[in-house]
Amino acid sequence: MEDHLARYVERVAHFWEAQGVPRIAGRILGYLMVCEPPYRSATELARELQVSKGSVSSMTRLLLASGSIEVLPRPGERATDFQLSPDSLEKKLLRRLEETVAFRAIADEGLDLLADAPAAQRERLTAIRDLYAFLEQELAGLMDRWRESRS
Amino acid sequence: MEDHLARYVERVAHFWEAQGVPRIAGRILGYLMVCEPPYRSATELARELQVSKGSVSSMTRLLLASGSIEVLPRPGERATDFQLSPDSLEKKLLRRLEETVAFRAIADEGLDLLADAPAAQRERLTAIRDLYAFLEQELAGLMDRWRESRS
DNA sequence: CAGTTGGTTCAGTAACCACTGAACCAACGG
C-alpha cells in the first residue's frame, strides 16, 4: 500500500480507536474507505494491513455483527470479499432506537415501583421517561428523513 | 436500601453495563434515579451500594467527566453531594455532534487525498461525507428542538 | 491540638481483551 494511503488508514483507525473500536477493526474500516476496488478478502486485508489472519477473522466478525461491513456476494468465488455496508447508518440508528425504547421501559418500570411515592420523587423519573420518549420520536423521524433522502 | 429498590438499581446498572459503562457507575446512576432526596454524598453511596469508597471516588469522577452527574453546590456543607445532571442529554448530544464533525473532516481529507483518482473511488468517500453532513444537520436540529421543549 | 469525618490516592488483584502464530478445517484444482 502506498505511504499516503497507509497514513490515512491509520488516521481513520485512530478516530475509531478513540470511540472504543479495536485498532485493527478501525484499520479495516479505513482501508475499505479508500481501496480500489472497494472490496477485499480476509487474506488480502491481512497482507495489506500487515496483521495476522486470526485478527482479521475476529475483527471482520465484529464488524459484520455491528453492521459496519458486509460480505460481497460473489457466487462461484473461492474467497469471500468484504466491503463497507451502505446501510450501516440505518442499522446503527435502529439499534440506538431499540436501546432508547428499552430505557424508557426501565423508567416506566421505576414509576410503577414508586407508584405511591411523593410527587417530587416521581418527577425525576418522569422527566427521564419524557426525555427518552423525546429521543425515541426524534430517532424515528431522523430515520424516516434518511430513508427519504436515499430514495 | 429496601429490597425492591435494590433490585431496580441492579436493573438500571445492568442496562448501562450492556452499553459498556462500569457496573458500579451504573449502580450510582440507578440509585440516583430513585433515592429520596435525589442527591447523595460519596460516603453514602459507598455505604448504600455496598462498594468501596475508592470505587465511588473513581466512578463519580468518570460520571462527572461524561456529564451524567454533577455536584450539588451546598455552601458550608462538609460533604459534597452528587445528583443526576439535568442537562446530561445536551452534553452527550454536543459530544456526538463534535465527533460527527470530526469524522466529516476526515472524509473530506480523504477526498483531498484522492483528488485525482477515478470518480468511482471518490464516490464512496463522497457518500460517507454526505452521510455525516446529514447527521450533523440532524443533530443540530435535534438539539434545538430539545432546548425549545425545555424552555 | 487531638479526634473525627469526608474524600482521594495508590498498590495489588482478578478479569478481560486485542493480537499473534500455529494448528486445524474445508473446498477446489491438478
Next chain:
DNA sequence: CCGTTGGTTCAGTGGTTACTGAACCAACTG
C-alpha cells in the same frame, strides 16, 4: 487423491481496567 489456498479456532501474551482495602490528606469540632 494429494497439494494448495482461504478461512476459523485456539492457546498464549502483553496490556488494560474495574474493583478493593489501606494509607493518606484535608477540613471541621470539641
